[in-house]
Amino acid sequence: MSNPFFEPLADNGIPNFPAIRFEHYREAFDQGFAEQLAEIDDIVGNPEAATFENTLELLEESGALLRRVEDVFWNLTSSDTDAKLQALECDVAPECSAHRSSIYARPELFARVQAVYESAESLSAEQKQLLEETRRTFVRAGAELGDEERRRVSAITEKLAVLCTQFGQNVLKDSNDYALTLTSESDLAGLPEYVREMGRDEALNRGEEQGYVFTLSRSSITPFLQYAENRLLREEIYSAYRSCGTRSVDNRPLIQEIVALRQERAQLLGFGTHADFMLDDRMARTTVAVRELLDQVWQPCLQQVSREADALAVCASSEAEEALAPWDWWYYTEKLRRQRFDLDPDELKQYFKLENVRDGVFAVANKLYGLVFTERPDLPVYHPEVVTYEVSESNGTLVGHFLFDFYSRPSKRSGAWMSEFRAQGHNGSRVTPVIVNCCNFPKSTPCLLGVDEVRTLFHEFGHGLHGLLSNVRYSSLGGTNVKQDFVELPSQIMEHWAMEPEVLTSYALHVDTGEPIPNALISKLKDSEHFNQGFATTEYLAACYLDLAWHSAADASEYDVDEFEATAMAAIAKSALIDPRYKSTYFQHIFSDDSYSAGYYVYIWAEVLDADGYEAFKENGLFDQATASAFRGNVLERGGTVDPMTLYRNFRGRDPKVEPLLRNRGLL
Template structure:
């Protein structure tokens, strides 16, 4: 439940509990210290408990206003404190914050579990739900009541006695395990440094990568030395360019064994316990497996539907990957390397094959993908589609010197949102890329506009030098900005359905759809300009980029789909007692016939999507499910003959970007597209049906 900044004062001068006077109600980041969080959380929890007690024990008959509206209004202070803490715990943490995170995760899980299992409170919600047709609700209110009731039931509100107590204990323990899992992965990533000491260590590496590695060395305790880290923007180009095969293998081993390095940061026991508890949780709630429980609340509905989608993609992806592997082996032989292609070789030789087939290499492309220009491209696309404009505001408070802030306004100049961009890798930030919010949107009780953040892990340019992105980096930026727009454009009454509060396999649709505009010639001609000369990308190079859009798609699809299949297999177990996660992972991959030259995109011990909390557990397939929608959805613009078609864009904004969870996602898609999605669009997009105009795959997954 999202809330506005409220007029709170505190004699203890805790900035988290005071009225925030910065423009747009932004947090006073410069005044917030680690010691402020515990008392702020305690005050917020106490207030929320009082709010819930008042609703549950209201002597008046339950009405929508005194029960559902009241629930939606509650938790304002807790949202405010948590909005700051959890964002910083991911984007700019330290040992003190990590200690608070370990302490607060189970406490908060228990708090929300207590609310969900409050018998008096559920009794009021259940009574309203039982006479929903007689309440004279509008469509949004009806949807909120249906979702609220379902949320209570799925959280165990109907359980009694020992089962209720056991479920509460499981939820609390799972929160602690998820936090520890995430912190262990961050520790392994921050602790690993491959120091490049000799010329042989640096063989094949371009100057821009060595420059970035030296900056990583300066920042990581190795001044003057080049250091490769486990940040994707560091390790992936190293694997691509390094001609030192033994060192590539060493680095790849470290990258794929995050969370499996032994010692205190090893996640194998955490994964095993998590799987046991999730299976038990599902049984308590009446589901045969955890996958059945989680998917019951999604577009897919059942594990069988997910398995069917993944199977349809897996077979053609493996065939394509086998062809790609043969091309890589041929490239290696042409250089005199009579080797069997291994996982640590794939990116290296794929770059050579791409160069041979499409005359493209990363060193040639990167100068055309400046971070600054890609930000402009993402903003301009939003302006042309939805009429919003972005004005940088260096006067707004931010939590790190690298973070930038923009005010977002509509076509009439009215305030829409605040957007924060946090683009560069640092040891205090977990890996990956994501969108989050410091404050969500709502209209209940007065208009509240959102504060949205995009967090990335790009390599920072040197002093006075532009930061250059790979094409994958640029696609990640567009992907996360698509999520950001989903939060910024939200226009609903109730906070529980605002922005990205939609089913897990629909939430990736707006973000993956937005990636399509990056690959449009009109966008690239305008924004892909050389960092030194300012000249646009030459037409011949642009044509080669477009021709190569489906290069290496067998690899990308197998790498991703294998992760989704292992996730689904883990959570389709009726009983996960005595499980060895690594052996189970290996068994699933063997049954699938996983190509030996490839590994999962996210191996189990560092699979944060699935084990740092249960957000994507049983749901990693969601990127592929949403890709069916985004491939078919972008075709609506192509059919209109204008990638910025005002009519199509208006429907997209109305039924998707601004609608939050007001509608069932299948209904929302039909309202936008006029029909159900065409599954074949996904295979065409990935180039598995021979369509020469197929698009590149979905981004940050």
């Protein structure tokens, strides 16, 4: 049987998923490694003087086969993995790292890049950016170090690839190993019908004919904590979530080793800490700048969360003798929400059928950018639950293809994310991208979303637009290939449209009657938008501070993980009632790969941009075409071809202000 990875992609860029077998990956990886190394040899062996065309462009184009197999493999190990793929992942992760290191560690290749960098060759702005970013990648891989130090940097990077892969697999295993199975009616007390149905569906999905199953997925644990009257059960499932990564597997030794290796690599490269190393390639640049922003939000947040805790204590005093604990916060918050706003989340969910929300986000994209989404059930998918759309401009020009993978399953890691099976670029004409959005919504019929899940769908779709609308020459600079603290701007600004009244009435239709959400319910939503923001901000910022603590202390790896975390939280005077959104042992953003390490703050950094940027739409009109065109042309289409703050200024006409963020969170 021929290997589908050796065949050219279809014109639409969608891989031939049905033809791919497990054994094809190993063969394709080996061939992909060999082909790219041969291409690198050709670049290095060229006797002609180095130019942008014969060095940078050929380096950019090299490894086409390897990219094809990686685009499929890494997407599926996140969204539809199994034991064989996980085993291969443990082998391939360090091999891919070693392969990249072998390229960026070649002195003769770096010499050619450096020669172009120092030449007077006339280059376009995008070519200059590619040259800058390529040279930076070489330097950050150790190209300017001596042979021994460079080899050590490569070895550390390869080892980190193994450890981070294992960390993520451990979290998935520990999450899948836990299930709260309930059979007694008394144990279900307080749970609305939709939560019970979700638990029943999960039980059936696991082959259990009786009972209800609740898991550590956010879509399962959060409503359970909101409504379950049995306090001991709330404590049980919350404690299981908080101890993820320490039960059937223990991620604590991995954390210590990851942190130690990152610190060693940073020092070899001339940085004081791993945080210094990572921030050197971000907008923020320094830990001082990051902490200044966090502190600016944290101080009013402490006051707000204290008021919220006092209100919950009063609410709980009538029915609970025990002091409030972290597993009580959601439960009494829900009671207080109903008291203050007469807002019933179960009633709200009736207006957020998944398919309607999906159509709503499509409609927003159409009104803003003229995009048309057409379902294509004839195109191949990697899982039966995936739905593929062809995306076109209003004039019919093909933009790309968009895959939605909505539902939670044991083979998919937790959370929500955007990725791509083919990146946008140019090879004479625009290469259309293939984008995928993955979520973890409960698979039920109908699937009804909570408000947070609606925002998640809009958020990830914003990332999707960033990839879809990219219009650059070099794919490594396109779409979401931007500074880490800029990448969340397109996703977070998209969230704002989700709860706008004129948008809500177009897609929030009652699941049974089809009637649009009533104005009275929208008013309750608007009235409650600042409710519990102290909690939401605290759990997020606490995780940001925890991330920075791990990566800005040179000796962090020498400490016991639990003690280090407790000390970091005590240093910011965090409320004992609220844990960080992610505790260290399941903090996949920072320990399952490098990209968000010392960078979990990027969401709040980008929120300064998105809150300020959305004010332009509020001032000019939610669907003002001039404003939408400016955002598309200066942000969505440009990727990483221009300094991100320059892109923002070009869109907004000025630097961003922090006040809109504080106002949006009710912290002014």
